[in-house]
Structure formats: structure tokens, C-alpha cells
Amino acid sequence: MKKLMATIAVAACCAAATAQQLPYQNPALTADQRAEDLCGRLTLKEKIKLMRNGSPAIPRLGIPQFEWWSEALHGTARNGFATVFPITTGMAASWNDKLLLDVFTAIGNESRVKGEQAKRSGNIKKYQGLSIWTPNINIFRDPRWGRGQETYGEDPYLTSRMGLAVVEGLQGPKGSRHMKNLACAKHFAVHSGPEWNRHSFNIENLPERDLWETYIPAFKALVQEGDVAEVMCAYQRIDGQPCCGSNRYLQQILRGDLGFKGMVVSDCGAIGDFWIKGRHEVSPDAAAASAKAVLSGTDVECGANYNRLDQAVERGEITEAQIDVSVKRLLKARFMLGDFDDPSLVEWTKLPESIIASKEHKALALKMARETMTLLQNKNGILPLSKNAKIAVMGPNAADSIMMWGNYNGYPTQSTTILQGICAEAASVNYIKGCGYTRNEVIDSRFNEIYTADGKQGMTITYWNNEDMEGAPVAMEVEKQPINKSNGGATVFAPGVNLEHFSACCEGIFRPTRNELIEFTSGSDDKLRVIVNGDTLINQWKPRAKINYGKANLKVEAGKEYSIKIEYVQATDLAAMQFDLGCRIQLTDDAILRSVADADAVIFVGGISPLLEGEEMKVSEPGFKGGDRTDIELPEAQRKVMAMLHKAGKKVIFVNCSGGAIALAPETENCEAIMQAWYPGEQGGKAVAEVLFGDVNPSGRLPMTFYRSTDDLPDFLDYTMRNRTYRYFKGEALFPFGYGLSYTTFNIKNAKYNAKNGKLTATVENTGKRDGAATVQVYISKPDDTEGPIKTLRAYKKTVLKAGERQTIEISLPKESFEWWDKTTNTMRTVAGKYIIHVGQHSQDPAMLTIKTKM
Structure with a gap:
């Protein structure tokens, strides 16, 4: 009997222990403590799974599914309907980082709501997670770069101020119990084109001055002032090492000099570039490339090479303990989001779904x-x-x-x-x-030469509320104009048709009235194909994250008939079906x-x-x-x-x-x-x-x-700043950095600088007949430095003035604003010497006011 009672007691104790919270499940502990505990409970294969951008759930430990790759460059992106704000360079042109904070607060809220929706669905897809890979704070050093539109322009200071607003808007105010989303500063550190050779390009002999004075400052600001959660490493090599495998850039500079404590994520496919033939070719295979990236500090891969990390461990190229360093960082980030906690404990789960593309957000976009x-x-x-x-x-x-x-x-x-x-x-x-x-x-449309089977002008469109074009149709209509349909504004393609998960077949007979070359054009989200007389001319039968465009040419003869069939399938989110045909003509x-x-x-x-x-x-x-x-x-x-x-x-x-x-x-x-x-x-x-x-x-x-x-412009492949941007360009710009006209005029005078309190004051007057906004720009130069920038922006203030109004404004210009390159120490610091403060309305303002000062 005693033995039986003892057995029952032990069993009861075990049951109680099982019911107790494990440390990583305890929301009262810090994110670091919880990450440490959970990491210790994972197998090597489970750790590797968590290091992929699409991280599967691990049910035995209650770890939910997670997606690291989401986008919100200027609005929640590639994830269905959302408010679409102006492109990033356009928002930089506002010179209004306070308004940008409002914009990204809205974007961050929409992204969080969509992330919660995906989590509740039980299937988080790409672009639906809470890890947002923006802002792009690379310097737009050359206007030929196609991705320059994603940046905040060519100036390090303006980029820093805008980037900080983005991070705060996405992550939420500092001091919040949980982060709203994880923002990501990209692409570290020296990246601004070209696109066509980025998987093999090597930047060599970049001057240290250009690195620290131009390419690093925005990252430094977002790491040290903005507490950005993530940094993304770039595709190219620098001095022979891929950015995502560079100890110097990721360990010495990012984590050492800048003091970054967060996560590093790879650009998509960047680890494969380490070993794929014709690219960087610094590693023999995926396992070695993965070990190199993790040892350099790249914690999460966008790609599939990290699946070979266990092979790298077996070969002795990396240890599990070294992998743990990255796993703890990524787990900490997820704990900071509240990803493992009951939604009732996370403040951001209470955002209403009605904010997505709301009237208020549209007003903000305007x-x-x-x-x-x-x-x-x-x-x-x-x-x-x-x-x-x-x-x-x-x-x-x-x-x-x-x-x-x-x-x-x-x-x-x-x-x-x-x-x-x-x-x-x-x-x-x-x-x-x-x-x-x-x-x-231009394309002169011939859509009016398409007829239905019973001889009416237009195409017959049949709809099904399934993705297979099967069963009884739910709607049928005749379209007499070029097809251009979308489900924007919750608008169905036709009465009775679903907003999502439907299919359509458009049919008509094209009867050309002349011999000519006809161009068929289409746009679709998701699947679409154009079939003429049984031949598929355009085939886009693969769902993608954005609208796909296609075109094909066909010589036609007058008097002949051409059977046209367009098959369309919509899966989720945006629905778009576009089609036209016509002849290219030149207008005299x-x-x-x-x-x-x-x-x-x-x-x-x-x-x-x-x-x-x-x-x-x-x-x-x-x-x-x-x-x-x-x-x-x-x-x-x-x-x-x-x-x-x-x-x-x-x-x-x-x-x-x-x-x-x-x-x-x-x-x-x-x-x-x-x-x-x-x-x-x-x-x-x-x-x-x-x-x-x-x-x-x-x-x-x-x-x-x-x-x-x-x-x-200098050679596009030359990454030095010689003769680039307003800071080094020695020619005459057509329209200089900071330039812009108004329907009124402004005058700046009485500029004064108090070095003791680090404050600059000036009088700004609207001298015209209309209300308007003046942007006072403050630049600094160092006259004894002949190799440095001609001048460089260090402060600005946008002020709204009524017609005839005059204001005295104050701008902070602390000692840190005078950081300059010190060639004796190869560092940026406040170097003693003479400086000139320039106050004006753009970088080449002929009415620029100057103030001499010493540090």
C-alpha cells in the first residue's frame, strides 16, 4: 500500500510539473531569458528550420509558424489590399519626417493587422509576417540605379532622419511592451547598384572616408538611435568577400563599431551566390556557404542553403554552439513581438481590421x-x-x-x-x-472588331466560383471594351462572382478589317493565358505576388476569323484581368x-x-x-x-x-x-x-x-564619391539638391549660432501673397579640408507660413553635427578647427547665409 501511494505521489508531482510553465513560456521573463531557455530545448534540425525565412511550426514546443520576409516600402506590400503611399524618393522630397512617422505608423498598423489575420488563419504565407524588410537606407549615389526609387535620396543625414521615422512607425514607440513589427535597415553596407551584375560584382579599394562619411551614417543612426530590429546584408562582394559573409562588415563594423545587437537577415538568394558557378564562387557548396554566412553573423537566410547547415556541422565547418548564437537572436526578436504569448497580452493585437485601406489612411496618403x-x-x-x-x-x-x-x-x-x-x-x-x-x-485598339458567337460586338465572359472553370457558371456577360477588371474596392468582376477563388473564360471571334500586325497584351493576377485558334500566345499560368504583363504579335488577314479564348484563374487577394489587342501606330x-x-x-x-x-x-x-x-x-x-x-x-x-x-x-x-x-x-x-x-x-x-x-556622371561601377551627389559634384546642377519652387516666396535672414547650447536661430518670412511652407536647410563645410564634401546637410526645418508672416525658428545643431573625417585616426569625430555653417533654401542657394564657427 505504501508503495502504491508513493507511486501515485510521484505521478501527481510529474503531472504538476508538466502543467507548470516552462521558462520560455513565461511572459514575465525577459526576451533574452526566454530565448536562452527555448534554444536549449531545440534539436539541431529544429534550429535550422527556424533560420529560414519561411519558418515552420514546431508543435512539440508550441512554436508557431513564422515568416521573416514581408515588405512595406511605402505601404504594406504584396499582401492584398492596403493603402499605397507615394514612392520612397517622393516621400523624401517632402522633407517632413514628422509626416513620414505618421505615414509609417499607419503602414505599421496595417501590417500588424494583416500579420494577425494570417496567424489566425493557420497558414502564414510569404509577405504576411511581422518582419518587415524596410527601410532601404542605401545612398542613391547614381541616378542610373533602378532601385534608387526605394531610398530616401543621396544625402546621409536626410536618409537618417527619414529612416528613423520609418523604424519608429513600424516598430512602435520605444518603451512599448512589445514591438509592433520588426523593421529592417537594408542593404548593409555599401550598395547602390548596378542591378545587372549584383550577384558577382566586387567593390574594391573603397576609401575608408567614403565608407564612414557616406555609406555608414544612416545605418549608424538607425542602430544607435532607432534600435532597428534587423539589418539586411547585400548581394555584392566588398574587397573579395560577399557582404553576407564578411566578418569585417558584419562583425567588426556592424556589431563591433556600431554596437548592433539585433538580427542580420540575408537578401534573398544571397547565400547561394557564395557558391553558384558564375557568381561569387567563394565557397565550394551550399553547406560551406551556410557555415561561412552564419559564422559571419547572418542569422536568417532568405533561401534554402541553410538546410545544409547540419552537413556543415558534420564536416566540422561550424559547431552547434555557434549556430545557437543566431538562433537566440531570432528567438529574442520573436519574443519581443509577443509571437509566443496569448494575444490578450499583446497590445498590437487589438488594432481593428477596419484600419486597412481606411478613409483616414487614404487622407494621409493624399x-x-x-x-x-x-x-x-x-x-x-x-x-x-x-x-x-x-x-x-x-x-x-x-x-x-x-x-x-x-x-x-x-x-x-x-x-x-x-x-x-x-x-x-x-x-x-x-x-x-x-x-x-x-x-x-501608341496602340490603336481593335477590340471593337471582336464579336460573340451570336454576332454581337464584344467578348462573352463566363464566371465560376471555383478555380477550375467547372460546374455551373455563376455569371455571364458581354464586354464591349478592352477588358480591365480588378476587385479593388471590394468590387466583384460581375454580380454573383466571388471576390476571390474564382475563374473566368472570355471568348470571342476577331474579324480584322485589314491586313496588319496585331499586338495582344494582357495583365493578370493570378493566372491567365490567351489562346488564338487553338495556339497559346500568352501563357502566365503561374500565380505570383504582383500583376504579370504579357504580349504577343500575330499577323492577321482581313476577312478571316480568329477564335480568341482567355482563361483566367484568381486564387487570393488581388484579382486583375486585363486584355486588349491592337496595332502599333505612329501619330504624326x-x-x-x-x-x-x-x-x-x-x-x-x-x-x-x-x-x-x-x-x-x-x-x-x-x-x-x-x-x-x-x-x-x-x-x-x-x-x-x-x-x-x-x-x-x-x-x-x-x-x-x-x-x-x-x-x-x-x-x-x-x-x-x-x-x-x-x-x-x-x-x-x-x-x-x-x-x-x-x-x-x-x-x-x-x-x-x-x-x-x-x-x-562618373562610371556607374565606381563606388567612390568623387564628383557624385551635391556633396562632391563640381559641375553645375540643372536642379540642385534641396531645390523646389513655391507659388509664394521666402526670405531667410538673421541667422545666428550659439555654440554653447548648440542652437541655430533664423528669421523666416513669407514675402509672397500665398500661404506656403519654407524648408530651411543647414549645411556645414570645413574650409581647410580640400578632400572632403563641398558642404553637407546637418539639419533642416519645414515651417508653414501665412502670406506676409514672419517667424523666428530654432534648429538644434549640437556638437555632434560637426562630426568630420579625421584622417589621422581614420574615424568620424568632432575634429577641432574652423567650420562654416550655411543656411539657405537649397544646396546651391545664391542667397545662402554663412556663419563661421570653431569647434
Whole structure:
């Protein structure tokens, strides 16, 4: 009996122990303590699973599934509907980091809500997690770089201030019990193109001064001031070592000099570049590459090479204890999110789902779009335009909503194109496309030559509420216009059709009236294929994270019939189905002039597009390579149209859309006004029109130099800062860094600096007749340093002034603002000596005020 009672007692004790919380399950412990405990309970294979971007659940320990790769460059991206704000360079042009904090607070909230939705679904897919791989704080050193649009411009200080706002907005205020999301500063450390050879490119002999004075400062700020949770290492090599396998950059500089305690994640596929033939080839295979990356400090891989880490352990290339260092970091990050805790304990789980693409966030997108508009030229005050004027709108970007979304984008529930914005403002508007991006031609649609089986003009579209085009159809309609459908705004393709998980079949008979070459074009999210007379001309039968575009050519003969079938399948999130066919034609100058004959002004909305510039792209248009540009001139086709209009006596207002600087020297002669509109987001069309017609006074200032021509630029592959950006460029910029016009004028005077308290004061006056925003910019130079920057931004302040109003402003300029390169110690520090403070409205302001001071 005693023996039985003892057995029962032991069993009861064991049951009680099992019911007790394990240390890593205790939310009262620190994230470090919990990570330490949990790491010790994992097998090697389980640890390796956690080090992949798509981390599976580990049920035996209650570890939930996690996805490390999500995006939110300028809005929650690639994850269904979300508010789409202006592209990053555009938001940098606002010079308003307080507004940017509001923007990324909204983005961070939308991302958290979507992350919680995915977690509750039990299946977290790529782009649906709480690890957000933004901001891109690389320096936009060369305007040819296609990904430059993702950055905050060419200046280290402006990039730092903007980057800090992004991090706080995404992660939540410091002192919060849990982090809202994990922000990621990328790409460490010296990366700004080129795209076409990034998997094999080696940066050699970079001067230490350029490294510490230009490429490192924004990372230093986000690590030391912003407590950014993650840093992403870049693709290329530096001095022979891949960035994701560089002890010097990841261990000595990032973790040593900068004191970074968080996680390092790899860029996607970067570890494979270590060993794949034709790339870096510094490792013999995936196992060795993985060991090298982890030992260098890369904690999580975007890719699948880390699956071979156990092989590397067996071969003695790395130990499990060394792997534990990375595992503890990634577990700590997840504990800081509250990922293992009951949702009731995590404050960010209480955000309402109604905030996604909400009315308030759309208003914020419009406010930011207004502040991005940068007026570069306004001859004779032609702007703002009269709303009663007869307006002609022209150009490849005027009616393009997708251009406005930029890259790394989400899907808006509603967009306003620039043409739509102008039509809402002006009483009389005539639209003619005029030309394409790079060619003096447009597509003349032949959709009106398609007929249904019973002879009606148009295509018959049949819908099913499944992904297999099977069973009884739920709807059928005849489409008489080129097909352009999306489920934006929770709009179904047709009554009775699901918003998601449906399919469609479009059928029609094309009866051409002439012999010609027809171009078929399509756009889709998710699957689509175009079949003509039984042959598949366009095949996009694979779901992807964004809209796919396709085109194909076919010679047709008049009098013949061509059976067209379009099969479409929608899986989740965005639904988009686009189709047209037509003939490429060139519009003659006479035809264009006839179309704008009675116009008081022509608004030409041109530039380039995210379809042409971006990350590692395949682009067949002239002037582009791998997503980068080979030159920075405006494409000749657009340039010729505006020159022709000017010669004919038309007043041309040029609205340029691009992610980076365009050389616009001829346009300053051929256009009355030039406005840089960037890629302005879902509300961009309204913002552009409001500025053109005077409802809004433009306040954008350039975050980069607009050069006169490609000839002003050094070799794209040269990473030294010689003759690059306003800080080192010795030529004459077309539009300098910090430049931007207003419909009013400002005057700055009485600039004074108090070295004791580190405060600069100045009087700013609105000397015009309209309310407006002045941006006072403070630069510093060191006259005895002939090798350093000509001047470098160290402070700024944007101030709204009523017409005739005068304000005395105060700007903080502490001792740390005078950090300079010390060649005796090879460090950045406040070097004793003479400095000049420059106070003005842009970097080459002829009215710049100067103050001499000593440190």
C-alpha cells in the first residue's frame, strides 16, 4: 500500500510539473531569458528550420509558424489590399519626417493587422509576417540605379532622419511592451547598384572616408538611435568577400563599431551566390556557404542553403554552439513581438481590421502626395492654371494608375490617375496619349472588331466560383471594351462572382478589317493565358505576388476569323484581368497638333515607369539594362513631342513621373513649367491636379541632384564619391539638391549660432501673397579640408507660413553635427578647427547665409 501511494505521489508531482510553465513560456521573463531557455530545448534540425525565412511550426514546443520576409516600402506590400503611399524618393522630397512617422505608423498598423489575420488563419504565407524588410537606407549615389526609387535620396543625414521615422512607425514607440513589427535597415553596407551584375560584382579599394562619411551614417543612426530590429546584408562582394559573409562588415563594423545587437537577415538568394558557378564562387557548396554566412553573423537566410547547415556541422565547418548564437537572436526578436504569448497580452493585437485601406489612411496618403510634389520650373508664373482654361492632356503616364503605385507596392482599393485628377479640376479637358515611353507610337485598339458567337460586338465572359472553370457558371456577360477588371474596392468582376477563388473564360471571334500586325497584351493576377485558334500566345499560368504583363504579335488577314479564348484563374487577394489587342501606330505631328489646336495649355504627363526601372528586371526598351538606366536623359520620343508642341507655340506643362533624377535640360527650354511628381501613390492623381490648379501650394524639395546630362556622371561601377551627389559634384546642377519652387516666396535672414547650447536661430518670412511652407536647410563645410564634401546637410526645418508672416525658428545643431573625417585616426569625430555653417533654401542657394564657427 505504501508503495502504491508513493507511486501515485510521484505521478501527481510529474503531472504538476508538466502543467507548470516552462521558462520560455513565461511572459514575465525577459526576451533574452526566454530565448536562452527555448534554444536549449531545440534539436539541431529544429534550429535550422527556424533560420529560414519561411519558418515552420514546431508543435512539440508550441512554436508557431513564422515568416521573416514581408515588405512595406511605402505601404504594406504584396499582401492584398492596403493603402499605397507615394514612392520612397517622393516621400523624401517632402522633407517632413514628422509626416513620414505618421505615414509609417499607419503602414505599421496595417501590417500588424494583416500579420494577425494570417496567424489566425493557420497558414502564414510569404509577405504576411511581422518582419518587415524596410527601410532601404542605401545612398542613391547614381541616378542610373533602378532601385534608387526605394531610398530616401543621396544625402546621409536626410536618409537618417527619414529612416528613423520609418523604424519608429513600424516598430512602435520605444518603451512599448512589445514591438509592433520588426523593421529592417537594408542593404548593409555599401550598395547602390548596378542591378545587372549584383550577384558577382566586387567593390574594391573603397576609401575608408567614403565608407564612414557616406555609406555608414544612416545605418549608424538607425542602430544607435532607432534600435532597428534587423539589418539586411547585400548581394555584392566588398574587397573579395560577399557582404553576407564578411566578418569585417558584419562583425567588426556592424556589431563591433556600431554596437548592433539585433538580427542580420540575408537578401534573398544571397547565400547561394557564395557558391553558384558564375557568381561569387567563394565557397565550394551550399553547406560551406551556410557555415561561412552564419559564422559571419547572418542569422536568417532568405533561401534554402541553410538546410545544409547540419552537413556543415558534420564536416566540422561550424559547431552547434555557434549556430545557437543566431538562433537566440531570432528567438529574442520573436519574443519581443509577443509571437509566443496569448494575444490578450499583446497590445498590437487589438488594432481593428477596419484600419486597412481606411478613409483616414487614404487622407494621409493624399496629404503626403501633396507634400511630395516638387515644382522645378514656372516661367512667367504660368502655374497655377485657371480651371476655366481649355486643357489638353498627353503623355504615357497620364492615364496609368499602376505607374503611380511604384515598386514593392501593395494594391489600393481605389486609385486616381493624373488624368482623372485633372478632369476633376478643369472644366474642359481633351486627352490624347501622343507617344509611348520610349517610342513615338501608341496602340490603336481593335477590340471593337471582336464579336460573340451570336454576332454581337464584344467578348462573352463566363464566371465560376471555383478555380477550375467547372460546374455551373455563376455569371455571364458581354464586354464591349478592352477588358480591365480588378476587385479593388471590394468590387466583384460581375454580380454573383466571388471576390476571390474564382475563374473566368472570355471568348470571342476577331474579324480584322485589314491586313496588319496585331499586338495582344494582357495583365493578370493570378493566372491567365490567351489562346488564338487553338495556339497559346500568352501563357502566365503561374500565380505570383504582383500583376504579370504579357504580349504577343500575330499577323492577321482581313476577312478571316480568329477564335480568341482567355482563361483566367484568381486564387487570393488581388484579382486583375486585363486584355486588349491592337496595332502599333505612329501619330504624326500634324495629327497631334490638330488634337490640341484649341488648347490653352498642354499638360504632358511623361517620364518613365516602375515597369522600366527597378530591381533586377528584364526590360527590352532602349536605355535600360537589368532594371538600371544606361543614361538619365528623358526618352527621345517624349522629348520630340514636347519640342514640337513648343515650336508650334503651345504652352507645355511637363509633369515628370520617375523614381530618380531625369536630365531635363532641353525641357527647360521647351516647357513653361516642370513638376516632379515621382510615383505618387494611390491618391497621386488628385494631388498632382490640386497643385497644377492652385488648390495646393507645392512644397516638395529635391532629395537628390538633377544633373544636366549623363556626361556629368562618373562610371556607374565606381563606388567612390568623387564628383557624385551635391556633396562632391563640381559641375553645375540643372536642379540642385534641396531645390523646389513655391507659388509664394521666402526670405531667410538673421541667422545666428550659439555654440554653447548648440542652437541655430533664423528669421523666416513669407514675402509672397500665398500661404506656403519654407524648408530651411543647414549645411556645414570645413574650409581647410580640400578632400572632403563641398558642404553637407546637418539639419533642416519645414515651417508653414501665412502670406506676409514672419517667424523666428530654432534648429538644434549640437556638437555632434560637426562630426568630420579625421584622417589621422581614420574615424568620424568632432575634429577641432574652423567650420562654416550655411543656411539657405537649397544646396546651391545664391542667397545662402554663412556663419563661421570653431569647434
